[in-house]
Amino acid sequence: MHVLILGGTTEARRLAELLEGELPAGSGVTSSLAGRVARPKLPPGQVRVGGFGGAGGLADWLRAHRVDALIDATHPFAGTISHNAATAAATAHVPLLMLRRPGWVPREGDDWHPAGSLAEAAKALPALGRRVFLTTGRMGLAAFADLDELWFLMRSVDAPEPPYPARMETLLDRGPFTLEGERELIRRHRVDVLVTKDSGGAATAPKLTAAREAGIPVVVVRRPPLPEGGAVAGSPEEAVAWLRTLMA
Structure with a gap:
């Protein structure tokens, strides 16, 4: 299995760490970073930096590298790449999961x-x-x-x-x-x-x-709405559970 993680977040790095011992032998994880931060914290596994050239370019990359699962673990406000990911996954017929940490909730005393x-x-x-x-x-x-x-x-x-x-x-x-x-x-x-x-x-x-x-x-x-067409997970552990179901 080849998993592509659209990353750059703490959750994306944690997911890459968890998948090191989770995927079957011969599998691979590639983390893709946008390249907007000069000195990013790199996750384990293969790392690529830079864009794909829109949804069409990402769909081509998914096919060319035989990606079996796409996980969008980008920042909650990275709306463009998330919509491109949804379109590319549908075009290339690759299962998509959107990993999003829960938003904040106001507490008593907040203004x-x-x-x-x-x-x-x-x-x-x-x-x-x-x-x-x-x-x-x-x-x-x-x-x-x-x-x-x-x-x-x-x-x-x-x-x-x-x-x-x-x-x-x-x-x-x-x-x-x-x-x-x-x-x-x-x-x-x-x-x-x-x-x-x-x-x-x-x-x-x-x-x-x-x-x-x-x-x-x-x-x-407020966060932009999530695109349609993919499953949603709130933590790296939930993302791993989704992959287990996919592999089964």
Whole structure:
């Protein structure tokens, strides 16, 4: 069996680790990374970096490399590759599983403001605060570029490229983050509003607790809907169970 994992997430790396001792002899796992992060954490097994050239290119790759199962374990906001994966899997007649960590759920004391997009999040900010902790990554900063009256602390793995807000300090860091560290960032930079995507998972969740403790509002960008045509798993272990059923 040959399994292709569209990865780049913690769940994708964990799945590749689990499959090392799970698949029968002669099988292989290939993890595909988009190549947007300069120094990614590499999973075990074969790794390829870069795009496929759209859904058609991915379908061709699935056929050429005799892929038996495609697992889309990309970031919950990687909408384009997920739709390409669904189309390619249907075209090449390859079983598809979408591995998505559960989203975050507000708790008592949270002041969450849902937004349907980064542009909608930017529109809501002036009424919520003046010093923004922006944790949506380095892509899409153009949505906030015109908010000259606000100050931003932007955290990402790699340095952003313009356009981005004029009054912005960049913090290059990679999770997981600690609650103590998030508390200190909010205190030291006098943050009064947090912006995040609903990425889910534990690695970046402490910022939500820190915001709740500080009594500051949180703008939460909702996830794009999943494409149709594939099974869905909430954890790497569930993905392994799906593969077992497929092999049986």
